[in-house]
Amino acid sequence: MACPYQVCEWRSPEDLTKLLDLELGEAGQAPAQTLQHCRDAIHYSVKTNHPHFFNQLYVGLDHYAMVGSFVTDATQPSLIQPETYLITFQRFPEVKEQGLSACPRLVLFTSEECHYSVAKAAAFLGIGTKNVYVVPADQSGKMIPKELEKQIRTAISEGAVPFMVSATAGTTVLGSFDPIEELADVCEEHNLWLHVDACWGGAALLSNKHKHLLKGVQRAHSVAWNPHKMLMAGQQCSAFLVRDKTGLLQRCHSACASYLFQKDKFYDISCDTGDKSIQCGRKADAFRFWLMWKALGTRELERRVDHALEMARLGIKKRDGFRLLMEPEYTNVCFWYIPPSMRKIPDSPEFWQKVEAVAPKIKERMMKTGSMMVGYQSHGINANFFRMIIISPWVSTKDMDFVLDEIHRLGADL
Numbered sequence: 001m002a003c004p005y006q007v008c009e010w011r012s013p014e015d016l017t018k019l020l021d022l023e024l025g026e027a028g029q030a031p032a033q034t035l036q037h038c039r040d041a042i043h044y045s046v047k048t049n050h051p052h053f054f055n056q057l058y059v060g061l062d063h064y065a066m067v068g069s070f071v072t073d074a075t076q077p078s079l080i081q082p083e084t085y086l087i088t089f090q091r092f093p094e095v096k097e098q099g100l101s102a103c104p105r106l107v108l109f110t111s112e113e114c115h116y117s118v119a120k121a122a123a124f125l126g127i128g129t130k131n132v133y134v135v136p137a138d139q140s141g142k143m144i145p146k147e148l149e150k151q152i153r154t155a156i157s158e159g160a161v162p163f164m165v166s167a168t169a170g171t172t173v174l175g176s177f178d179p180i181e182e183l184a185d186v187c188e189e190h191n192l193w194l195h196v197d198a199c200w201g202g203a204a205l206l207s208n209k210h211k212h213l214l215k216g217v218q219r220a221h222s223v224a225w226n227p228h229k230m231l232m233a234g235q236q237c238s239a240f241l242v243r244d245k246t247g248l249l250q251r252c253h254s255a256c257a258s259y260l261f262q263k264d265k266f267y268d269i270s271c272d273t274g275d276k277s278i279q280c281g282r283k284a285d286a287f288r289f290w291l292m293w294k295a296l297g298t299r300e301l302e303r304r305v306d307h308a309l310e311m312a313r314l315g316i317k318k319r320d321g322f323r324l325l326m327e328p329e330y331t332n333v334c335f336w337y338i339p340p341s342m343r344k345i346p347d348s349p350e351f352w353q354k355v356e357a358v359a360p361k362i363k364e365r366m367m368k369t370g371s372m373m374v375g376y377q378s379h380g381i382n383a384n385f386f387r388m389i390i391i392s393p394w395v396s397t398k399d400m401d402f403v404l405d406e407i408h409r410l411g412a413d414l
Ligand SMILES: *Cc1c(COP(=O)(O)O)cnc(C)c1O
Pocket: 078, 079, 080, 081, 082, 115, 117, 168, 170, 171, 172, 197, 198, 199, 200, 226, 238
């Protein structure tokens, strides 16, 4: 069948690196250049939908499936993916061939404010959720290093083997940052792998003003970061960074499938990262983020992070009836709305019992009006509160005011 384009437009990896100008810059670039990057990406991509593409167990994409992909990209459904296996492997390489029976009882540590994916990873890796030791956090949601040490001693006294600490940079509820520097000291002393879950908070590193939140992150053995969150790179776009330079990923994950990863290819195969990853087929998630970074420049990303944090800090200052749970450290603004009828009641169990019912009621009205969406939840001893997450660079003080006005409008009669 005649086809107006070739299956591929072969270039060596070195030539492509030159052709595509991959370097990211401080400043953004003109839209025409960004458009050219798109054209180049299309031009140099293998046309997997070409009628002469017989290379793999798939060809291209049905046109409807492609439309479906546009839709899911626009609507952003969500998945989950943890990385604990690598860390187990690093300590006990036998695990790859012999399974967990080659290991003693392994224990990992994380704070009570951690993301649920830590427990989920422990479950499906066969480590077991009971071997995730939950370290208490202080009032602002940060893991307490002294408590971590206590738990490590407990695990050792039980005959278990502590192997990793998962610190959180940007907790899900409060947006708190664990004290990485101090946790790194503890990890060094006990020879533990320090993983920093910076899925949510990692973007702060782009900001000169706020990167101190992750002070000590360079001492971590691994870091997870989701540019699809604060930076809006689109689901899924997750980076897993490993400090190791000895080919750990390769040793841990490779299956050496000879039908995909031939060692005798005619070009430099060090760019074939497929065998190092957990999945086989997956989308080129990094491309969207790279293109976006390329188009906007580092300075613009920094400006966006700074803006979001600034909006979060302005948040609900000096408003009657609004009470912050704590000063936001990141862009999680957690607050209660107290309707006028409750404002004279002194702090007491009865007061908080009444407050507990406020956010769900306002949320219901909010959803039914469709005017906006702000989440709520209870947390520890704290009665239901609103948790407003600020990300969009287009949120202005006007929008912040709107949210507060609207909450008041919806809840003033409660
Ligand atoms: C979102 C999030 C995760 C889960 O990341 P996915 O890539 O969606 O699986 C893990 N940890 C933290 C702190 C998160 O905010």
